[in-house]
Amino acid sequence: MTAYLKLDHVDKHFDRAGTRAEVLKGISLTIAKGEYVSIIGHSGCGKSTLLNLIAGLTPVSAGAVLLENREVNAPGPERAVVFQNHSLLPWLTVYENVNLAVSKVFSSSKSRAERHEWVMANLDLVQMAHAKDKRPAEISGGMKQRVGIARALSMEPKILLLDEPFGALDALTRAHLQDAVMDIHARLGNTMVMITHDVDEAVLLSDRIVMMTNGPAAKIGEILDVPIEKPRNRIELASDRTYLKCREAVLKFLYERHRFVEAAE
Incomplete structure (x- = not known):
């Protein structure tokens, strides 16, 4: 895969009152031009922090974020962000x-x-x-x-960053806006990176799904390819075997991670 956006061994920590909080550790990811990638994981796994690093809103602690081989170290219009609010x-x-x-x-x-x-x-x-x-x-x-x-x-923008953009919407409005984003992506061919908690949303929209381990020091646990032809129809996908298999894989990853956290408490 040709690297359009590259995260190269990225770490992120925050120091407060003499205490260091390790949020992300060893994040390496390559995203191709025109790709739609979702990042999913439990609360506190650093998903939004990762998006902020790509946006240049937060500096990396180690490693580098590269867009077209140029280091990202500040906000810029080539990386536009759509927040939940x-x-x-x-x-x-x-x-x-x-x-x-x-x-x-x-x-x-x-x-x-x-x-x-x-x-x-x-x-x-x-x-x-x-x-x-x-x-x-x-x-x-x-x-x-x-x-x-x-x-x-x-x-x-060269990259559109979406931080749970549909999270505050009712189910019907959410579905309509998901369809609108699918249509925009198909028409414009933007590179999109989206944070979400919604498994169905991730499988519906994405070319790949990046699944994060639980924090602290969260890592990329698995990356799932979604080999479903586009454009996608949500009604037809409800019984599509590939869709159901991808959905199951994400749910299994998240469930196993959640069970691990509960066992450790």
Whole structure:
């Protein structure tokens, strides 16, 4: 596999009041361009910390994060993050929230008219152009997440990082937004890395699933390929043998890890 994003023997620890907390240890992972990778594991295994390292929001303690062979050591628009909380600015409209990112990244390379067209193109992509003049308080949780995704995509990131982006949504809204993300990935071919607790979500969306061991000093326990053709239909997958086999493999890993923790307590 050609390395587009590479985590090379990454460690992460935090020092507080003379005590060192080892969060991640020896993380090595290669992700190809255009790949959709999910990271799954029990609470406290360092999934979000790992995403923050890739985003450049947190420095590594050892090792390196490389994007196209360049070290990641600070935040940048080539690595856009969508959080579980949409993080929209409540005093701005939907249009203004996306335009803020577009103006930040493209102020010197796109004219005002081009920036306007680009904002609307990204709102169209997530089916939110009709709500461009509404403020966050006037739209639903699922719609807010769509706007958050549009804002992230509007920066034309090399990698889209998703930190449990559907976790706060009801089941039906979650399913619709999963389908929207599948469609965006198919159309744009972005490289996506997603943190999730949801096994079905991971199998539905991913090319590979990275399963983390429990912390402290969490490691990559297993990596599962999901050899299911895309586009994927969630109804058809409900009885698909490969889907069920992948789902079983992830559940077995998580169950065995959970049982290990209980036995140690």
